[in-house]
Amino acid sequence: MKTLKIANIPGDGIGKEVVPAATEILKTLSDIHGGLRFEFTSFPWSCEYYLEHGKMMPEDGLERLKDFDSIFLGAVGNLKLVPDHVSLWGLLIKIRREFEQVINIRPAKVIDGVRSPLLNPKDFDLIVVRENSEGEYSSVGGKIFQGEDEIAIQNAIFSRKGTERAMRYAFELAKKRRKHVTSATKSNGIFHSMPFWDHVFEEVSKDYPEINTDSQHIDALSAFFVTRPERFDVIVASNLFGDILTDLGAAIMGSVGIAPAANINVNGKFPSMFEPVHGSAPDIVGKGIANPIGQIWTAKMMLDHYGEEELGGILLNVIESVTRDGILTPDIGGKYTTKGVTDEINTRLKAIDKKGNNAEFIIK
Ligand SMILES: NC(=O)c1ccc[n+]([C@@H]2O[C@H](COP(=O)([O-])OP(=O)(O)OC[C@H]3O[C@@H](n4cnc5c(N)ncnc54)[C@H](O)[C@@H]3O)[C@@H](O)[C@H]2O)c1
Ligand SMILES: O=C(O)C[C@@H](O)C(=O)O
Ligand SMILES: [K+]
Ligand SMILES: [Mn+2]
Known part of the structure; x- marks a missing residue:
């Protein structure tokens, strides 16, 4: 037993x-x-x-x-x-x-009998690998000054170890699935961490020649979750992007309740x-x-x-x-x-x- x-x-x-x-x-x-x-x-x-x-x-x-x-x-x-x-x-x-x-890890897929709010949902079955220990969720920062000069500073932490670990997890998962990993980035707007994220993604992907990859900015990626979710297999995302994407993934399934x-x-x-x-x-x-x-x-x-x-x-x-x-x-x-x-x-x-x-x- x-x-x-x-x-x-x-x-x-x-x-x-x-x-x-x-x-x-x-x-x-x-x-x-x-x-x-x-x-x-x-x-x-x-x-x-x-x-x-x-x-x-x-x-x-x-x-x-x-x-x-x-x-x-x-x-x-x-x-x-x-x-x-x-x-x-x-x-x-x-x-x-x-x-x-x-x-x-947070899967989202079509469930029989649960109506998606999408008009013509195809048969999507995706899984978000959310980095869960660092990123935008950090206690590093602080507040200074009062009144109209008040400032809040919030630092995001992206370590090589944490970033690579999440990505490798996503690639390993994709091996057992439809062999595609999408990286959720925002390297056009976020100056340091996201170009770093892209760089690590490129490096890690070289170890997995059998896996197809693409990289999407989080804003466009969010829209694609709505317009063509069936094209995603595994998505690797930072802590905050993964958080937001998975409520969206839940929503297109029909409810965050499932x-x-x-x-x-x-x-x-x-x-x-x-x-x-x-x-x-x-x-x-x-x-x-x-x-x-x-x-x-x-x-x-x-x-x-x-x-x-x-x-x-x-x-x-x-x-x-x-x-x-x-x-x-x-x-x-x-x-x-x-x-x-x-x-x-x-x-x-x-x-x-x-x-x-x-x-x-x-x-x-
Ligand atoms: N992992 C967690 O423990 C977790 C996750 C999200 C939010 N929170 C916390 O929960 C509180 C409420 O947060 P929120 O309103 O942003 O998100 P929420 O997920 O609690 O609710 C969002 C909406 O989804 C509905 N909903 C959620 N779960 C449902 C279920 N099982 N069945 C039916 N409907 C369901 C709610 O009624 C609400 O309308 C906050 O204190 C927040 O910090 C905790
Ligand atoms: O932000 C969080 O991680 C809490 C909650 O929104 C969750 O998705 O678990
Ligand atoms: K919960
Ligand atoms: Mn959440």
Whole structure:
């Protein structure tokens, strides 16, 4: 029996609604598999925790997390209680950095039964490799002067190591896919870091002659995400560009509520963290209508990470069978609740035998 120790951090807002939903699904998947067990431990670290303790997680929080196999996180942020940069840097970004989760992989593809806002969407299937440890997200800088002379300085950090690492990850991924990597740049406007980015991309690409490449400025690339997403395979992007592109990728799929993500520790020293693209969605919190698919699909990425691709594949098939049958939350045009969609996925999974086949509805 393989046991995976998972640290659940539901976090804030709808994180508290979708993490329990996806956890329930993981338990069912464990039953289907027969040889895989999850051991969940839940941590209450969040903005509410901050109000009580003055920090987003306890001093020894990372120490308590480091021996888990994975972290399964919902979302962080409640602007009514804590400024966003304080909550994110105190929990989400802190974990990403301290645990050297230097790569954030975020796929976007057409899902059966989920209508894209694009008029004639072709069958796109792309994946953004977001540099997850440096770039525009930095605490280097400061503020000087007051009043009308006030100045804020924010430095971006692009290291050779971090840049090359993200790019090599993208190339390796492309080898297993359609063998194309697009670099998201802005070397016409950003004077130092982006010409450097281009230079490293050119160098790295020489090691991968079998992979086709192109380089697009982020503004044009964003437009192409809308006008011809089917032409992308793997896109490598800096921290901020990757952040923006992946909300856009989620939007063209139909909703940010269905988009999955994985923060990968590539050196094996610390656990990876699995959390969907979306945030705490304060506008719908407590209504019971958060789409659980982003978090559940994120669970599939966690399974893939442990080589359980077959089980992950079954889960994605069941998700698509549910969306195809119109069992949808309001963000994608339906009337179902978080519970309604989760229960349906769960029921259909339970109908699958131990070998993971024989379920009529998962055969396309
Ligand atoms: N990784 C993270 O934890 C993360 C990511 C993004 C934003 N945030 C934080 O979340 C808070 C809100 O941020 P925001 O409004 O910019 O982004 P958001 O992703 O929370 O919400 C954007 C829009 O998408 C909708 N949405 C998001 N997830 C959904 C779901 N599962 N089902 C249905 N609809 C969904 C929301 O209702 C909202 O209309 C902020 O505090 C922000 O800092 C955290
Ligand atoms: O900016 C961030 O990384 C937080 C959030 O927007 C995300 O995409 O995870
Ligand atoms: K999230
Ligand atoms: Mn984001």
